[in-house]
Each structure stands twice: as C-alpha cells, then as structure tokens.
Amino acid sequence: MDVEEGTENINLNTDIIDVRKTYDYLRKCQTHLVQSSEIATACVCQNLFKLDYPFGATRSDKDYLVANTVHDIMSICMGGPIFENWHRGLENYEQITKKIVKESSEIVNTIIKDTSEIAHRENRFVEDTFELQVNDIYNGLIMGMTRRLMKKHERPSRVLTEVTITNIKDHHEGRIDAILEYSNGYGLLDWKSYDLSNTISGREKWQLIANTLLANFRYRRSEDDWTGHNFSCIVHNSGVYFPKAETTRKEVERIKTNRKFAHMILCGERVRVQRPKFCPVCDKGLEGSKECLFYQRDARLAYEGKLPAQYEKMTKQFFAKRYAILKERAETHLHKHVVFSLISKHGEEEALRRLEKIGILCRGYSFDFDIDEKVVFSRADDNIPLEPRRIVRIIGIEEGKSILSCINEQASVMEVRNNKITLSFRSKIAVRRAKRQLFHLPIILLRDELNLTRSMLRPIHQFHKLAADVLIPAELLV
Amino acid sequence: MTIKLNPDQSRVLNWRIKSGGVAGVIGPAGCGKTTTGSFLAVKMICEGYAKNVLLVAFTNSAANEFARELSMVLGPEGSKFLCVRSGYAPGADPRLPIPFSNNIELVRAKKIVICTTQSLKRLSASIRFENMIIDEAGIERLEHLLSPFALGINQLGIHLIKENISYEANNIIELASKCGIVATVVGDPKQSRPIGLADYDLSAMEWVLKCARYDTLYTTHRLPDKLAMLVDEFADYGGLNSSPEIASRRFEAIHDIDENFIEILNPEVITWVNLNGNEMMAGPSSWYNEVEAKACVRICCELKRVAPSKSISIVTRYTEQRRTILKYLQHLDIESRVLTTTGALGTQADIVIFSLVRNNPERLVGALGSLQDLNVAISRSKEKLIIVGSFEMMLNGVTSSYNLNPRHKQNFPQKLARLVDKKYGMVVEAPKILYK
Numbered sequence: 066m067d068v069e070e071g072t073e074n075i076n077l078n079t080d081i082i083d084v085r086k087t088y089d090y091l092r093k094c095q096t097h098l099v100q101s102s103e104i105a106t107a108c109v110c111q112n113l114f115k116l117d118y119p120f121g122a123t124r125s126d127k128d129y130l131v132a133n134t135v136h137d138i139m140s141i142c143m144g145g146p147i148f149e150n151w152h153r154g155l156e157n158y159e160q161i162t163k164k165i166v167k168e169s170s171e172i173v174n175t176i177i178k179d180t181s182e183i184a185h186r187e188n189r190f191v192e193d194t195f196e197l198q199v200n201d202i203y204n205g206l207i208m209g210m211t212r213r214l215m216k217k218h219e220r221p222s223r224v225l226t227e228v229t230i231t232n233i234k235d236h237h238e239g240r241i242d243a244i245l246e247y248s249n250g251y252g253l254l255d256w257k258s259y260d261l262s263n264t265i266s267g268r269e270k271w272q273l274i275a276n277t278l279l280a281n282f283r284y285r286r287s288e289d290d291w292t293g294h295n296f297s298c299i300v301h302n303s304g305v306y307f308p309k310a311e312t313t314r315k316e317v318e319r320i321k322t323n324r325k326f327a328h329m330i331l332c333g334e335r336v337r338v339q340r341p342k343f344c345p346v347c348d349k350g351l352e353g354s355k356e357c358l359f360y361q362r363d364a365r366l367a368y369e370g371k372l373p374a375q376y377e378k379m380t381k382q383f384f385a386k387r388y389a390i391l392k393e394r395a396e397t398h399l400h401k402h403v404v405f406s407l408i409s410k411h412g413e414e415e416a417l418r419r420l421e422k423i424g425i426l427c428r429g430y431s432f433d434f435d436i437d438e439k440v441v442f443s444r445a446d447d448n449i450p451l452e453p454r455r456i457v458r459i460i461g462i463e464e465g466k467s468i469l470s471c472i473n474e475q476a477s478v479m480e481v482r483n484n485k486i487t488l489s490f491r492s493k494i495a496v497r498r499a500k501r502q503l504f505h506l507p508i509i510l511l512r513d514e515l516n517l518t519r520s521m522l523r524p525i526h527q528f529h530k531l532a533a534d535v536l537i538p539a540e541l542l543v
Numbered sequence: 544m545t546i547k548l549n550p551d552q553s554r555v556l557n558w559r560i561k562s563g564g565v566a567g568v569i570g571p572a573g574c575g576k577t578t579t580g581s582f583l584a585v586k587m588i589c590e591g592y593a594k595n596v597l598l599v600a601f602t603n604s605a606a607n608e609f610a611r612e613l614s615m616v617l618g619p620e621g622s623k624f625l626c627v628r629s630g631y632a633p634g635a636d637p638r639l640p641i642p643f644s645n646n647i648e649l650v651r652a653k654k655i656v657i658c659t660t661q662s663l664k665r666l667s668a669s670i671r672f673e674n675m676i677i678d679e680a681g682i683e684r685l686e687h688l689l690s691p692f693a694l695g696i697n698q699l700g701i702h703l704i705k706e707n708i709s710y711e712a713n714n715i716i717e718l719a720s721k722c723g724i725v726a727t728v729v730g731d732p733k734q735s736r737p738i739g740l741a742d743y744d745l746s747a748m749e750w751v752l753k754c755a756r757y758d759t760l761y762t763t764h765r766l767p768d769k770l771a772m773l774v775d776e777f778a779d780y781g782g783l784n785s786s787p788e789i790a791s792r793r794f795e796a797i798h799d800i801d802e803n804f805i806e807i808l809n810p811e812v813i814t815w816v817n818l819n820g821n822e823m824m825a826g827p828s829s830w831y832n833e834v835e836a837k838a839c840v841r842i843c844c845e846l847k848r849v850a851p852s853k854s855i856s857i858v859t860r861y862t863e864q865r866r867t868i869l870k871y872l873q874h875l876d877i878e879s880r881v882l883t884t885t886g887a888l889g890t891q892a893d894i895v896i897f898s899l900v901r902n903n904p905e906r907l908v909g910a911l912g913s914l915q916d917l918n919v920a921i922s923r924s925k926e927k928l929i930i931v932g933s934f935e936m937m938l939n940g941v942t943s944s945y946n947l948n949p950r951h952k953q954n955f956p957q958k959l960a961r962l963v964d965k966k967y968g969m970v971v972e973a974p975k976i977l978y979k
C-alpha cells in the first residue's frame with residue numbers, strides 16, 4: 066500500500082541518515098588504533114616508536130620469508146596434529162614430537178612448496194637452506210611445546226590461530242598467534258622463530274602482554290578482567306617462556322602508558338618522550354640509532370634557532386604531509402569505529418540492521434567452495450552491496466563475543482555475480498585456516514580498508530634527510 | 544619502425560631530452576601522454592641521453608599501458624631485450640613480450656624499467672635511475688611522487704652542491720632537481736582530483752606545475768571536434784583540438800534504431816537525455832538513482848543492437864550507481880564496462896553513457912560538481928557522449944564548498960549544462976520508455 070511504502074521510505078532514510086551522520090562525526094574525530102606490536106616498540110623506547118610514526122624512518126621491506134612460513138605452518142598445524150596429539154604431563158616428549166612432526170609433514174611440505182613457488186615467481190631471494198631452516202625451526206617449536214607446554218597444561222577444548230581482536234574503547238588492536246580455549250578460560254601462545262634467550266629488549270614480552278589484554282577483552286569484554294586468563298607464553302626455538310604473574314601485572318601499567326603515548330603521537334599531539342636509561346636497541350648499535358640521532362639533532366637545532374629558514378619551511382611541509390598520512394591511517398579504522406559507536410547507541414541487533422541497510426555490512430552468506438586463495442560465498446538474494454576490489458573483513462559471529470573480537474580474516478572482493486561473491490584471501494593458508502575456524506559460523510562481511518601508510522611515510526623521511534644534507538650548513542651537521 | 548608523433552609531442556620530446564630536473568607535461572584526454580612518455584624513454588636510451596630510465600604509473604593497468612606502448616615502439620624482440628616489468632607479478636600483463644622480474648641483477652641489466660608506485664619498494668635502493676617518466680594519473684599526492692624520486696638521487700651530486708656552498712631550494716620539487724633527479728611527470732590536473740585546499744594537499748601534478756617548468760599537449764586523438772571543443776572550454780585548457788583524422792568522426796547505426804531511441808541516438812556528438820529519477824543514499828557517502836540506472840542499461844541495450852561492434856562504457860561518479868547498473872546489466876546478461884570516474888581515468892570507448900545520479904529539490908550536486916570528475920566523464924568517448932540525468936538539476940546546481948576551490952571558483956555543473964545546451968550538443972527529453 067502507498068501509505069505503508071511511504072512510511073517505510075521515511076524509516077529507511079532516517080536510518081541511513083543516522084549512519085551517515087555517525088560517519089561524518091567520526092571522520093572529524095581521531096579513529097586511531099594502536100597495534101600490540103607498536104605498543105611493544107614504544108615500551109622498548111618511545112623514540113623508537115616515533116621513528117616509525119610519524120617519522121617513517123624505519124625500513125619495512127625486509128623479507129621475513131622463513132619466519133612467515135613458520136608462522137603459516139604453525140597456524141595450520143596447531144589446530145591439526147599438535148592439537149590431536151596433545152597429552153598433559155608427557156614423559157616421552159621426544160616420541161610425541163616425532164609423531165607430530167611426522168603427521169604434519171604434508172602440511173609443512175605443501176606450505177614450503179607453495180611459498181617457494183610464489184617467492185620464485187616474484188623473483189624474491191630464496192636461500193638454498195630455506196626448507197632446512199623452516200623444518201629446523203618448526204621442529205624446535207614443536208619440541209618446546211611438547212616439553213614445556215604440554216607438560217603443564219591440558220589439551221584445550223578448541224584452538225584458534227591468527228585471531229585479530231579490536232578493542233575500540235581502548236584504541237587497541239592486535240593479532241594473536243594462537244588462543245587455546247578451556248572450559249574455565251583461555252591461554253595465549255605467541256611464536257618466535259628465533260631463540261628468545263639471545264634477545265634483550267623485552268619487546269616480545271610486551272607484545273604478549275598487550276595481546277593478553279585483548280584476549281581478556283574478547284572473553285570477558287574488559288581488558289582488566291583477568292578471571293579467565295590461564296596463561297600466556299612465547300614458544301621459541303629453544304623452549305617456552307612464561308612471564309610470571311607478578312611480571313605481567315607490573316607490566317600492564319607500562320603497556321597502558323605506552324599505548325596512550327602511541328595513540329597521542331598518532332593523533333598528532335605533543336607528548337614528552339621518555340628516553341630509556343639504557344638504550345636496549347640502539348646502544349647495541351642496531352638499526353634505528355642513526356635515524357634517531359638525526360631527529361634529535363634536528364630538534365636541537367630547531368630549539369636553538371639555528372635551522373636555515375628554507376629548511377624549516379620545507380620540514381614544516383614534511384610534517385604536515387606526515388600528519389595527513391596519519392589521518393589516513395586513522396581512516397582505515399573508520400568502519401570499525403562506526404560499528405562500535407552504533408552498537409553502543411542502539412544495541413547490537415539494531416546497529417547491525419542499520420549498517421546492513423546502508424550497505425556497510427552484509428549477512429546471510431554461506432560458504433560454497435574454494436580454489437587456491439579464492440573463496441566463493443552465496444546468499445539467498447542478489448543484493449550484495451559490495452564491488453570488486455573492495456576490502457572486507459569476514460567475521461564469524463561467535464555467541465557472547467563483541468563483533469570486533471570475533472574470529473575474522475581480511476580479503477578483497479574479486480567478483481560479484483548475481484547471488485555469489487568471490488573473495489580473494491591473502492594466501493591459500495589463510496583460506497585453509499578460515500575453513501577450519503571461521504566458515505562454519507554465521508558470516509558477516511564488513512567493509513574494511515588496507516593500511517598502506519607506512520610505505521608512504523618512508524619517502525618523506527628520505528627527503529627530509531636529503532633537505533638536511535643540502536640545506537643545513539656542514540658545520541652544523543657535525 | 545617509423546615513429547609518428549604530432550608536433551606537440553615532438554616539441555615536448557625535444558625539450559625534455561635535453562633538459563634535466565623535474566618538469567611536467569600536461570596531457571588532456573587522448574593527447575597521448577603514455578605514447579609521449581614511452582617515446583621519450585626510448586629516445587633517451589637509443590640516443591645515449593640516459594643509461595637507464597624508470598617508467599612509473601600508479602595502477603597496474605597504467606603500467607601495462609606503458610609496457611604495451613614500448614613493445615609497439617621497440618617491437619617484441621627489442622622490448623624483450625631492453626625492458627623489464629617489475630613490482631607485483633599478478634598485476635603484469637603476461638601477453639606482453641616484456642619480461643617480469645624483481646631480481647635486482649636482472650633489473651639492473653635492463654635499460655627501461657616499468658613499475659607501479661606501490662611496488663617501487665621492491666626495487667633495491669641501490670639502483671639509481673638517471674631518468675624517470677611518471678604517469679600522474681591516480682598518483683594523487685606528493686608522497687607518491689617522492690618514492691620514485693628517491694631512486695633518482697645522485698649522492699655524488701649532493702657532495703658537489705655542498706662544496707659549492709649553494710644551499711638553496713625553495714620547495715620539494717626544486718630540492719629533487721638539485722639532487723640530480725631527472726623526471727618528467729605526465730598528467731592532467733584537470734582530471735586528477737585535488738586532495739584538499741591546503742598547500743600540502745596539492746595533487747602531485749599541481750606540485751610539479753607550481754614549482755617546475757611544464758608544457759602542454761593540445762592535440763587529442765580521441766575526441767571528435769565538438770567534444771574536443773566542449774572539453775576545451777569546459778576545463779579551460781586554452782586550445783585543445785582534434786587531430787584532423789578523427790575530427791569528423793560520428794556515430795552511425797548499422798541497424799534501424801527503435802523509434803523511442805531515435806532522438807537519443809542521433810548523429811550529434813553530445814546528447815543530454817533529460818531524465819528525472821530520484822536519487823537515493825547508499826553507503827557512508829554514495830548515491831544511486833534507479834531510474835537512471837535502468838535508463839542507461841536500456842540505452843546500452845539498444846546500442847548493442849544497432850551498433851554491435853562499438854565499445855560502450857557507462858560512467859558515473861558513484862560506486863553505488865556503478866553497482867546498481869552492473870546488477871541490471873547482469874540481469875539482462877549484457878556485457879558492458881561500467882566505470883566510476885576514478886576508474887575511468889585513462890580509459891576510452893566509442894560511446895560513453897554518463898549517469899549523473901544526483902537529483903534533489905535542494906539542487907545539491909555534492910561531489911559530482913568537481914571539475915575533475917565531470918571532465919573525466921565527458922572526455923572518454925571517441926564518437927558519442929550521452930549524458931543521462933536531470934538537466935535542470937545541473938543547470939541550477941549548488942556546488943558544495945569542496946568544489947569552490949579558490950584556485951578555480953566556478954560552478955562546473957552549470958557550466959557543463961550551458962555549454963552542451965547552447966553550443967556543442969543537444970538536450971532531449973527522455974522518452975517514456977526510459978521511466979518504465
């Protein structure tokens with residue numbers, strides 16, 4: 066009937082206007098999220114964080130082929146052979162290690178083969194010992210797990226790997242290598258492909274604890290609720306490291322302080338930087354120090370009023386650009402902030418309904434099939450508000466969990482045809498993982514964005530240094 | 544192979560081959576920016592002006608265009624021998640003879656390297672390019688320009704500057720030139736969107752034009768006479784004209800046109816179909832217009848019937864409208880390109896249907912009113928441009944402050960409506976069938 070249609074239209078419009086207003090409002094706000102790894106960097110040294118943001122002074126193009134491959138293997142084997150062979154209080158851990166290694170050989174070999182194929186296709190440098198290294202590290206990690214972890218802890222009821230959790234309220238996001246779920250709580254695993262006893266900065270520990278706060282948020286909806294937390298540990302090449310409960314508690318404050326610091330820096334606020342008494346990274350002569358000294362000198366010369374006018378003008382432009390880029394980084398988190406804000410305002414169901422109406426998210430998909438890194442989903446009708454090349458977050462709704470902490474993966478839309486949508490995942494491994502832990506859940510596709518800001522900051526840093534080289538008189542540079 | 548260039552292109556080539564530093568070349572639609580860039584690269588290498596040249600584009604398809612042009616100029620063997628395509632492997636067109644590689648030694652051994660901006664980080668900083676040609680389309684911002692520049696810095700040169708104690712450079716582009724970077728940025732500030740109003744928000748091309756020397760290509764090999772005149776006056780290029788071979792190109796149907804469409808598919812180069820559909824909101828900032836979407840699909844259908852060999856593109860400012868049109872095309876099982884103005888940059892088709900979308904009582908045209916978006920939409924077609932949407936809306940359109948850029952304070956929708964109506968095209972009422 067006409068009248069009813071009219072009313073429906075008005076509702077439709079007010080709903081949409083409400084969502085749009087939220088977008089407009091949030092666009093003017095700071096929607097930054099700090100990653101656990103960044104908090105860990107700030108914990109090591111606040112200057113070191115600034116070298117990343119806003120300066121863009123660190124190189125991000127190192128090829129971590131071995132480490133990434135081990136990560137991929139662990140993310141699949143954890144829910145397979147490792148989980149299946151988990152026995153508490155093992156005496157004969159060597160035998161079980163061998164068994165797990167044997168049973169995972171298919172997974173390991175496939176991932177090694179795929180990875181080297183892709184690396185060769187892209188003409189990346191692959192060491193001759195690549196396969197050997199990956200196998201070595203993988204065996205070391207398994208040995209560490211059977212010897213230390215399985216000794217102390219029961220087999221979990223479920224294992225999740227590579228879980229991204231977003232806690233908007235505390236501006237925090239992170240990706241946890243593995244979560245072990247128990248009837249009474251959860252444990253966290255983080256794997257490192259190197260020997261932890263040789264590192265000194267404590268970065269790994271801080272990242273783990275920062276991630277534990279996110280796990281608290283996922284299971285208890287508050288990062289300060291530790292009632293479900295059983296343990297957190299780092300599995301590394303020569304064992305497992307469990308931070309003590311007192312250490313964890315003590316470090317939480319440090320994590321929060323540095324999270325706030327990092328957030329304020331990203332928002333472009335002026336913050337006093339605490340230089341560590343001991344330079345754990347740079348006193349060892351590792352990368353970072355030269356760049357750090359450059360910016361310290363820059364700041365000193367500016368303070369003393371010795372910088373040439375042309376140089377000052379140019380660096381002002383560089384900083385304006387840097388903050389414009391940071392603003393863009395914030396915008397990559399805009400959709401998540403809108404979801405959070407609408408849920409706080411209207412409750413989850415109503416918020417989702419409105420977001421669905423405006424096309425920010427869509428529901429009702431079921432998994433059809435997959436080929437390599439492509440996955441096809443379908444739904445009952447053909448009104449799919451997405452289009453090729455858009456980035457989406459595929460969220461598997463878990464009961465009792467906040468949407469942004471549910472299991473998810475990122476993918477890009479390849480094709481939309483009638484009631485089918487083809488998504489391209491990051492890798493075949495991501496698809497394999499998702500098939501195990503995500504696709505059987507009710508699926509939501511939420512619009513998302515890629516964060517490419519790091520690579521944009523880097524040339525600005527290069528030109529900032531170049532400007533200094535050309536425009537600052539040599540005697541001042543000494 | 545004989546190289547055929549028009550006088551504009553030759554002038555630019557001769558200028559850039561001998562001059563160093565950073566400079567710009569403005570190329571309106573169809574003026575052969577990619578061709579000029581590719582010829583320049585080849586000439587540099589063949590005549591020994593540079594040891595190596597880097598060709599950079601923002602998108603993979605634009606990088607492939609460079610590669611295609613080079614393989615035409617150099618032939619399959621020559622291009623295979625001299626060139627390499629680098630970056631993201633799946634993005635490279637495998638049908639082209641130019642090999643793909645990210646292997647530093649191999650890249651170093653080649654004379655002409657083609658890569659996208661985002662993938663430049665895969666090239667080692669240890670390679671220095673003596674010359675570079677940068678396609679600005681899509682390279683919206685200064686920092687996109689700085690990443691290729693970083694590969695052209697002459698460290699030795701910087702020491703010389705220091706020794707001569709000439710600490711001068713007024714802006715980033717000048718600084719780049721000082722540091723030995725030789726780059727030709729080809730693009731069109733009237734096609735790439737401006738980023739904002741602040742100085743640091745200038746688009747990459749605007750930076751170059753503001754701070755360096757530039758020249759303009761004026762002869763279009765795409766737009767027929769009337770369309771070239773419309774675009775020239777609309778965007779104030781100051782002399783854009785059609786090359787004589789294509790100036791009189793007109794649309795011709797090979798089958799009888801349905802009487803409902805006779806007025807629309809006339810031989811006029813530019814036809815505005817005045818259609819009143821309602822705009823609808825979608826997404827955080829997008830719009831769609833169902834009536835217009837259906838009308839575009841109907842016109843497209845008829846075109847496919849009466850002129851099956853012609854390529855057709857439907858262009859719109861809004862992603863949501865693109866999606867709506869695609870949905871209807873799929874229903875009818877019709878294959879046709881549907882592009883947003885951003886995606887349409889660098890493309891062309893025989894016939895272009897431009898869906899305006901916006902239509903509201905307040906006459907707010909929003910983002911549709913920008914010079915760049917309108918200019919891209921009207922300058923894609925080789926034979927005929929069909930604008931679909933409310934004529935009154937555009938004629939009386941109110942542009943948002945976004946479009947009132949102090950650099951060119953004009954009401955562009957209004958300007959377009961007037962130029963089409965009074966000078967270069969015709970406005971026809973939409974037949975009833977388009978409302979069904």
Ligand code: SF4
Nearest residue numbers: 110112113344347357
């Ligand atoms: S040099 Fe010292 S202050 Fe600077 S980043 Fe390194 S650790 Fe921090």
